[in-house]
Amino acid sequence: MKKILALVLAVLMVASFSTMFTSCGNGSADFKVGFIFLHDENSTYDLNFINAVKTAQQNLGLTDDQVIIKVNIPEGQECYDAAADLVDQGCSLIFADSFGHEPFMIQAAKAFKDVQFCHATGTRAHTEGLSNYHNAFASIYEGRYLAGIAAGMKLNEMIAAGKFKAEEAKIGYVGAYTYAEVMSGYTSFFLGARSVCPTATMDVIFTGSWYDEAAEKEAANNLIASGCKLISQHADSMGAPTACEAAGVPDVSYNGSTLAAGPNTFIISSAINWAPYMEFIINSVKNGTEIPADWCKGLDAGSVVLSEINEAVAAKGTKEAIETAKAALTNGTLHVFDINTFTVNGAKLTDEHLADVDTDENYTPDTKVVYDGYFHESEKRSAPYFDLRIDGIKLVNEKY
Amino acid sequence: MNNAKNEKMHEPFVRMVKRDGMSRKKAWLIRGLSIVFALLFCSVVTILLTGQNPIKIYSTMISGAIGTPRRVWLLLQTIAMLLCISLAVTPAFKMRFWNIGAEGQVLIGGLATAACMILIGDKVPAPLLYLFMFLAAIAAGALWALIPALCKAKWGTNETLFTLMMNYVAMQLIRFFIVKWEVPKGSGTIGIINQDSQTGWFPAIGGNLYLLNIIIVFLLCIIMYVYLTYSKQGYEISVVGESENTARYVGINVKKVIIRTMILSGAVCGIAGLLLVGGTNHTIATTTADGRGFTAIMVSWLAKFNPIVMIFTSFLLVFLERGSGEIATVFRLNQAFADIISGIILFFIIGSEFFINYKLIFRHSHKEVK
Numbered sequence: 001m002k003k004i005l006a007l008v009l010a011v012l013m014v015a016s017f018s019t020m021f022t023s024c025g026n027g028s029a030d031f032k033v034g035f036i037f038l039h040d041e042n043s044t045y046d047l048n049f050i051n052a053v054k055t056a057q058q059n060l061g062l063t064d065d066q067v068i069i070k071v072n073i074p075e076g077q078e079c080y081d082a083a084a085d086l087v088d089q090g091c092s093l094i095f096a097d098s099f100g101h102e103p104f105m106i107q108a109a110k111a112f113k114d115v116q117f118c119h120a121t122g123t124r125a126h127t128e129g130l131s132n133y134h135n136a137f138a139s140i141y142e143g144r145y146l147a148g149i150a151a152g153m154k155l156n157e158m159i160a161a162g163k164f165k166a167e168e169a170k171i172g173y174v175g176a177y178t179y180a181e182v183m184s185g186y187t188s189f190f191l192g193a194r195s196v197c198p199t200a201t202m203d204v205i206f207t208g209s210w211y212d213e214a215a216e217k218e219a220a221n222n223l224i225a226s227g228c229k230l231i232s233q234h235a236d237s238m239g240a241p242t243a244c245e246a247a248g249v250p251d252v253s254y255n256g257s258t259l260a261a262g263p264n265t266f267i268i269s270s271a272i273n274w275a276p277y278m279e280f281i282i283n284s285v286k287n288g289t290e291i292p293a294d295w296c297k298g299l300d301a302g303s304v305v306l307s308e309i310n311e312a313v314a315a316k317g318t319k320e321a322i323e324t325a326k327a328a329l330t331n332g333t334l335h336v337f338d339i340n341t342f343t344v345n346g347a348k349l350t351d352e353h354l355a356d357v358d359t360d361e362n363y364t365p366d367t368k369v370v371y372d373g374y375f376h377e378s379e380k381r382s383a384p385y386f387d388l389r390i391d392g393i394k395l396v397n398e399k400y
Numbered sequence: 401m402n403n404a405k406n407e408k409m410h411e412p413f414v415r416m417v418k419r420d421g422m423s424r425k426k427a428w429l430i431r432g433l434s435i436v437f438a439l440l441f442c443s444v445v446t447i448l449l450t451g452q453n454p455i456k457i458y459s460t461m462i463s464g465a466i467g468t469p470r471r472v473w474l475l476l477q478t479i480a481m482l483l484c485i486s487l488a489v490t491p492a493f494k495m496r497f498w499n500i501g502a503e504g505q506v507l508i509g510g511l512a513t514a515a516c517m518i519l520i521g522d523k524v525p526a527p528l529l530y531l532f533m534f535l536a537a538i539a540a541g542a543l544w545a546l547i548p549a550l551c552k553a554k555w556g557t558n559e560t561l562f563t564l565m566m567n568y569v570a571m572q573l574i575r576f577f578i579v580k581w582e583v584p585k586g587s588g589t590i591g592i593i594n595q596d597s598q599t600g601w602f603p604a605i606g607g608n609l610y611l612l613n614i615i616i617v618f619l620l621c622i623i624m625y626v627y628l629t630y631s632k633q634g635y636e637i638s639v640v641g642e643s644e645n646t647a648r649y650v651g652i653n654v655k656k657v658i659i660r661t662m663i664l665s666g667a668v669c670g671i672a673g674l675l676l677v678g679g680t681n682h683t684i685a686t687t688t689a690d691g692r693g694f695t696a697i698m699v700s701w702l703a704k705f706n707p708i709v710m711i712f713t714s715f716l717l718v719f720l721e722r723g724s725g726e727i728a729t730v731f732r733l734n735q736a737f738a739d740i741i742s743g744i745i746l747f748f749i750i751g752s753e754f755f756i757n758y759k760l761i762f763r764h765s766h767k768e769v770k
Contacts, residue, residue: 077681
């Protein structure tokens, strides 16, 4: 009997070989797009992408068969395999969302020359020289800055109410890694807060992971215990928002509203809206037009968005202050990294400053990014490269 | 009469009795039926939760696992990796040494491989590099298994907890080295090691990246079968597993067998790490082993520690995993749905073992017999 079962399984395996020859091409010439995501909707980072796919799909009238979403794809050979499988299924455009997917996407781009590969947060498209591999980001530092204004106003309100002294206005920030994307994010957030609350300072704790709910919660609790009056984060779990709600400390969130987790502490959240980019690349591939190696748009294109303000927690006048700053950012009269608003080791940045825009192993600064009185973030390549340690922000642990 | 009444009151509604001597034919019939029932039950769950046609669901499952040549290769590669780790844990489990540290042993083997590729990749000629990678992976995996084995043999520590803890130590070590070797700094990933030069990458036979891994694991499977079934050491493992006292009585050095077997178990895990890093992934992350160190235990037990049967049990598990993953993708369900489907099927299969080994006796039927 055992033999029969073994035989049946063996036949099944042989059958699997024969199907592989018959079911290769599926013939339909329909446009198909494939998405590769690191986690599923339980991660705020990936949820943000999944929602963008759904919006883009609806706006462009694509069917579910034309839009294939693969979730929980690790940053390893699995990413290449997923991309290749999407090519097999007839996708002419493939998008991946996590930084660690990049080398595998490049590998896939080299193997499948007639398929377009787009990758969010990557840094190598402008130096790799492949016509079918592209990077994208959004000028999220603008959104961070505006969310920072909401934070600064909340601090002002608490100072005015006599909850603590002006010089005690310390913000706590839970970061993932000492990586430019995170550093650019918390610096712009801090500059926004300090633009309305001049005495504000900030402590940053790094967790060494993009998604570690326990570590993020613990980091937030440590920051609160060390006297931080308001918390924000750049890590993808609900750890920090839930810690804030439990401790009753106001929280400025990221990647989308966390109002449900923190009805009494959530103020506002900034997020990248990937739908405009997804619509852009889908249309480009359909129309046969070129996709730039780097794509980075901001508030005016709808790529950077703010959530609804939680009026129950936010200070009065937050909405108006944000609107004013937003208008100034879009018409170019206000710059987030204006060199007159911050110092590095007590000195202002000069035009001589170089940033490491072209990724290399030694992180050689290679490009002039300071001119016209401000640091030009995300203009030389889409992914952020502002990684300076400005005065007023203390990094509690730098091990990651 | 009164006596009989009392007896009746004390008798539970249902009790289980160990069966022996069920015919093989009947046992396999029960196993087969359990799969049929599992599939039927999954259909009901699928219809209730998603409203999809179950036939469509199963055809999606099959196409997800074997629908294209690439998927077949991926299936075979995934089977090979799971089988390799299952082969590794088998001698330990057969000896009733609860090695649940395969995950860590694989990771540390992978880490050793990655270290060779990164640190000496451009300093030594290719054949020497492969040799170093091989030796380093085996040594690292064996060491990771040896530590709990030594402590067990010397101080009688609990190997379940010890091997489990070693998993976390391995994971933290990998996190440490990721921070050391990451490109670019702060990104938390190492990226593809030697992407341009391909130094230390295993050759792709006939352009196929996975074939070499599959062949190596197949050979390993046969060697393990021969070792466990026909060698003196394999027999010693069985005896120690059945009863340590018997083993001692017949003059087997139990401590020596435990240590020797764990070194073997760890070394094979190290090979799995080597194949994963050098053969396919060309990078190392804490997710490289992907929980296979634990799934392997199930493969090994379901196959009753027979390496040849393990080919089929790992095929079953991987087929379910890949097929149900495709269901989740095609029908846009959460990946958890895929896990539910695999879980139900496994529950039925493992449950069938209960009915093969035990029978239930109801009070009611007992009375009828009287």
